[in-house]
Amino acid sequence: MRHLPYFCRGQVVRGFGRGSKQLGIPTANFPEQVVDNLPADISTGIYYGWASVGSGDVHKMVVSIGWNPYYKNTKKSMETHIMHTFKEDFYGEILNVAIVGYLRPEKNFDSLESLISAIQGDIEEAKKQLDLPEHLKVKEDNFFQVSKSKIMNGH
DSSP: OOSOSEEEEEEOBOOOSOIIIIISOOOEEOOHHHHHTSOTTOOSEEEEEEEEETTSOOEEEEEEEEOOGGGTOSSOEEEEEESSOOSSOOTTSEEEEEEEEEEEOOOOOSSHHHHHHHHHHHHHHHHHHHTSHHHHHHHTOGGGOOOGGGSGGGO
16 A cells, blocks of 8 residues: 555444454544445455554554455444453544554464464564654654544543
């Protein structure tokens, strides 16, 4: 994708409920309109970058954009795994995402274990990449300085 970093935000919606339950890797899902508005030249696959919920702290993240071949989705999705432990769900809150790099294309897996292993590898690689100075500076971008008045529920 030519236009990195790519910034987007949207309200967190319920996904398929697989991230936490089946994979042990919770994800925040964007509504269809955010996914549908992605640039035409964005490839499906696994990306890394920064994310915040509402006006909260900015954390490292990985995001899967695509069809999730293992699950044979019929609708393209954008699922963000934030590398932070949240005390509670944040459905309905605003998720702010800055995509800064590309890890790999999406692919199918022959087992749930190999999918989980690949995701864990993606997370480890993203952590390393996000420590590079050119990626760290995006964490401080004004995009993440969301005013309290723009946040729903006062969170």
